[in-house]
Amino acid sequence: MALAEKQRREGSEKPTRIQEINRSIILDAALDVFSIYGFRGSTIDQIAEKASMSKPNLLYYFKRKDDIYAGVLEATLDEWLEPLRGMNPDGDPVEELRRYITRKLEMSARKPAASRFFANEILHGAPHIHDFLKTELKQLVDAKSTMVRRWVSEGRLAPVDPYHLFFLIWATTQHYADFDVQIRAVLGDEVDRPGFYEQTTQALLSILLNGVKVR
Amino acid sequence: MALAEKQRREGSEKPTRIQEINRSIILDAALDVFSIYGFRGSTIDQIAEKASMSKPNLLYYFKRKDDIYAGVLEATLDEWLEPLRGMNPDGDPVEELRRYITRKLEMSARKPAASRFFANEILHGAPHIHDFLKTELKQLVDAKSTMVRRWVSEGRLAPVDPYHLFFLIWATTQHYADFDVQIRAVLGDEVDRPGFYEQTTQALLSILLNGVKVR
């Protein structure tokens, strides 16, 4: 007892194989459930069932519902910002924007649950990530906005406000995941047609990029 | 007893003065609460407190939580579609789009709670308005899309997919209400500066309209 018990304080010990597997299973299940029902709308039982696990067992890995939620956040946040981080200040402005938009769209399409998860969090007032938004996100956006502003001043981009440009890109690329139900209601099975995704990408790129190209 | 009791069956009787006032107070409070916490995240007690009313008293006016929610929906849905309905097939395409975008933005700014309310409903799978979306909304969008397609075929608009254009407009105009917290985190008090709203409108219009103008 003694050793393991001592080592585990600070929660900094390396997890066992089983812990690693089960935590991952739980986080996957939790992302699905939270993304549909939001924090309060989701129950631990739902998550446990989706993870094929009893509730007490799940609570053995994450002591509280909040901890599960925090775990999902942590596992998703960084990946979510990766496309923005990856914008290259030395690249061709329009090409960089095209790439950023494409990657954001691709991520929303591949992980719609993650997109909806964030949308829920923000809609509910971002209680868990308010600090993150005001620090990390803000810094990143500030940096990339400076970059865009430079592109504009160099005459390589139409005079757009960088912040509004990013908001516009976020809004549009996440819309197809977050408002999926509405889009399906309007377009019907069209959405599942092969090629729909590519068509969407083209439609967005064509309008957004035309709006920022120098003319 | 007899008369009033008889008249009230079918629920079709005209409400008393007190009923009219209190229902309205409840719906206002409910919109605020639902828009932040979603359906399941909101409690009747919260709404009752915001309405300065005891829970049983509130339930005297709306028998169930679902009824309150439905009441809010009904009170908001029509108004929400009004800008789209108001697009004029005989107007100048770019001018009509400018007007539509402007009106949507204005509505989101004036009633951000309504915008967030819908966003929550859709995010959670639109359980209460799924039929509405597939019938009324779809019909309206289909009609307006035909109109846009005609504009394109007449060479008065760049060749854009009408549906994606509308999705793009919805996404962007509602983003500032729905993701308000995130935008405030990035921009800070900037958001409350007088003129910010106008600047936002200009930024959006400039990018979106440039994307659809014939060149």
Place this chain on the structure above:
DNA sequence: CAGATTGTTGACTATTCGGTAAAAATGCAG
């Protein structure tokens, strides 16, 4: 294999929350 540790579960608790019943208070028509 034996002992210790880690993992799993059924049964339970406390609380929150949607909703009800019935009495008390208020409003109102004649």
Place this chain on the structure above:
DNA sequence: CTGCATTTTTACCGAATAGTCAACAATCTG
């Protein structure tokens, strides 16, 4: 003012749900 209808409140109930506990099972280590 009187009597009836409407409105409001007090005191509840039952279901759902976050979280606990103690006993049991699997696994790991020497």
